[in-house]
Amino acid sequence: MKHPLRQHIEEIIKLTNEEFEFILSHFETTTKRKHQYILQEGEIADKEYWIAKGCLKSYFFDESGKEHILQFGMENWWITDYESFVKQSKSKINIDCIENCELLYITYENREKLTKEMHKMERFWAKKSKFGRIALQNRILSLLKNSSKERYELLLEQYPKLFQRVPKKLIASYLGVSRETLSRLNS
Amino acid sequence: MKHPLRQHIEEIIKLTNEEFEFILSHFETTTKRKHQYILQEGEIADKEYWIAKGCLKSYFFDESGKEHILQFGMENWWITDYESFVKQSKSKINIDCIENCELLYITYENREKLTKEMHKMERFWAKKSKFGRIALQNRILSLLKNSSKERYELLLEQYPKLFQRVPKKLIASYLGVSRETLSRLNS
DNA sequence: ATTAATTTGTGACAAATGTCACACATTAAA
DNA sequence: TTTAATGTGTGACATTTGTCACAAATTAAT
Numbered sequence: 431m432k433h434p435l436r437q438h439i440e441e442i443i444k445l446t447n448e449e450f451e452f453i454l455s456h457f458e459t460t461t462k463r464k465h466q467y468i469l470q471e472g473e474i475a476d477k478e479y480w481i482a483k484g485c486l487k488s489y490f491f492d493e494s495g496k497e498h499i500l501q502f503g504m505e506n507w508w509i510t511d512y513e514s515f516v517k518q519s520k521s522k523i524n525i526d527c528i529e530n531c532e533l534l535y536i537t538y539e540n541r542e543k544l545t546k547e548m549h550k551m552e553r554f555w556a557k558k559s560k561f562g563r564i565a566l567q568n569r570i571l572s573l574l575k576n577s578s579k580e581r582y583e584l585l586l587e588q589y590p591k592l593f594q595r596v597p598k599k600l601i602a603s604y605l606g607v608s609r610e611t612l613s614r615l616n617s
Numbered sequence: 618m619k620h621p622l623r624q625h626i627e628e629i630i631k632l633t634n635e636e637f638e639f640i641l642s643h644f645e646t647t648t649k650r651k652h653q654y655i656l657q658e659g660e661i662a663d664k665e666y667w668i669a670k671g672c673l674k675s676y677f678f679d680e681s682g683k684e685h686i687l688q689f690g691m692e693n694w695w696i697t698d699y700e701s702f703v704k705q706s707k708s709k710i711n712i713d714c715i716e717n718c719e720l721l722y723i724t725y726e727n728r729e730k731l732t733k734e735m736h737k738m739e740r741f742w743a744k745k746s747k748f749g750r751i752a753l754q755n756r757i758l759s760l761l762k763n764s765s766k767e768r769y770e771l772l773l774e775q776y777p778k779l780f781q782r783v784p785k786k787l788i789a790s791y792l793g794v795s796r797e798t799l800s801r802l803n804s
Numbered sequence: 805a806t807t808a809a810t811t812t813g814t815g816a817c818a819a820a821t822g823t824c825a826c827a828c829a830t831t832a833a834a
Numbered sequence: 835t836t837t838a839a840t841g842t843g844t845g846a847c848a849t850t851t852g853t854c855a856c857a858a859a860t861t862a863a864t
Contacts, residue, residue, distance in 0.1 A: 498758070498762050500754070512751065512754060513751045513754060563699060563749055566753040566754055567753055573760050597842090606761045608821070765851080796811090
């Protein structure tokens, strides 16, 4: 039984046992409980997390104090503030656990080291970055062309599990509508 | 006087004369007139364009036939359908010139070749990809947290030139509001 | 110069969405 | 088990935005 992180990476590049062990040696493990945070506004995101188990949200507050959800994270997803991590600049966002979580993380330094030591991993992350960008582009497309109701239905279709794990008011925030509007979309 | 493409690339990585000539040999030049297209829905984006001069839009139509603008392109920007180019899949979008344009382009094959032949260019495009992703993330942030009026003012602030070159109805489409609403935002 | 096409602004009204208030259900904490 | 906190649905109403219609202004084409 392969390590789930290895399975995840091997969806993109094949690895020998030694290569995977070498990669894994650059990661650390941590567990967090529901409501605990892994990144706070103003900090520099010096770690990128791979979610072994659990569910998280990345979010920020606007001037009026309203919460907006940028991303959810579940098993096999990566999560960090990408902008802060890449630029090593102060983060505008927060990341909290919405369930108890088991996480693997790699620090910025270790990731830099690993990409230099192992060209395969540079390719892995380049590909991840490409696909991440495509996903964001499609979210913008959807925000432009789809109504709230359509966005709701598309999300429900694509991530049915999310709806059993995450309060609807967070879903509303992710979709960019008020919780009352979301509540009325079903009818 | 350095070639403008060289200046552009050297904002990220330094090049020798030979290196730049080598890079340039992978590109071709083309000119297009206003209203001409460089990519149509259903085609595979097999080229990535660097805009030497002119202005373009990438856009798509929703079911009701409404046009939505995904991106504008101006001097020193790159433009293609990123998803189609990366996956070499059928494009959902169109790209048209909204002014006469001078363009340099690199084909998918040449770009693959060049990244393999020259690791510097792999790093260049990886960085481009990262920053492109950050820009998209910030656009989503803005769509979630800012009102139409705020988005309008932010765009005006960031790209004042755009407003002298591009009809306002296209700006409206980019911002995700009707042209009538945009027209009323000033008051 | 004339004609045609495109762009822009504005009024009137409909539709969608947000806000506030409150009741009730569900979950977490003591 | 009791209490507190959180989440959800719904009514009433205000606000925002979209749609349709039309006229004026601007730009492009002949």
